[in-house]
Amino acid sequence: PYLEQSPVVLDKPGGQNSVLTQRALKLHPKFSKKFHADGKSSDKAIHQARLRHFCRICGSHFKSDGHNRRYPVHGPVDAKTQSLFRKKEKRVTSWPDLIARVFRIDVKSDVDSIHPTEFCHNCWSIMHRKFGSAHSQVYCP
Numbered sequence: 001p002y003l004e005q006s007p008v009v010l011d012k013p014g015g016q017n018s019v020l021t022q023r024a025l026k027l028h029p030k031f032s033k034k035f036h037a038d039g040k041s042s043d044k045a046i047h048q049a050r051l052r053h054f055c056r057i058c059g060s061h062f063k064s065d066g067h068n069r070r071y072p073v074h075g076p077v078d079a080k081t082q083s084l085f086r087k088k089e090k091r092v093t094s095w096p097d098l099i100a101r102v103f104r105i106d107v108k109s110d111v112d113s114i115h116p117t118e119f120c121h122n123c124w125s126i127m128h129r130k131f132g133s134a135h136s137q138v139y140c141p
Contacts, residue, residue: 069121
């Protein structure tokens with residue numbers, strides 16, 4: 001139906017393939033601005049959905065953890081971590097501060113559409129070992 005409204009085919013000598021005119025391209029919904037805007041928003045939503053499956057710190061997939069343990073990158077630390085820091089007389093109340101101290105990653109300026117918003121239990125346990133009773137080096141993959 002879009003092709004019937006304008007002269008679409010240019011006859012070329014020698015039997016070459018014909019080319020669509022600019023007018024025909026503008027009429028087709030695939031080439032309209034609205035189509036591209038909707039495509040970008042759906043791509044962004046798909047990207048954000050995929051980000052929810054990865055750890056912000058190590059980048060591992062959450063499927064590797066059978067218990068599906070996740071911790072938010074932003075916000076206050078959990079009760080177990082808070083009690084550990086009280087015993088050590090340390091003052092860390094938020095995950096961004098703790099992540100910055102342990103992994104040297106600044107998550108305060110993260111954008112949710114670009115960066116994952118949670119971290120895995122493996123990274124959580126590395127933080128606990130770093131500030132736990134053992135004073136040995138902690139291996140971080």
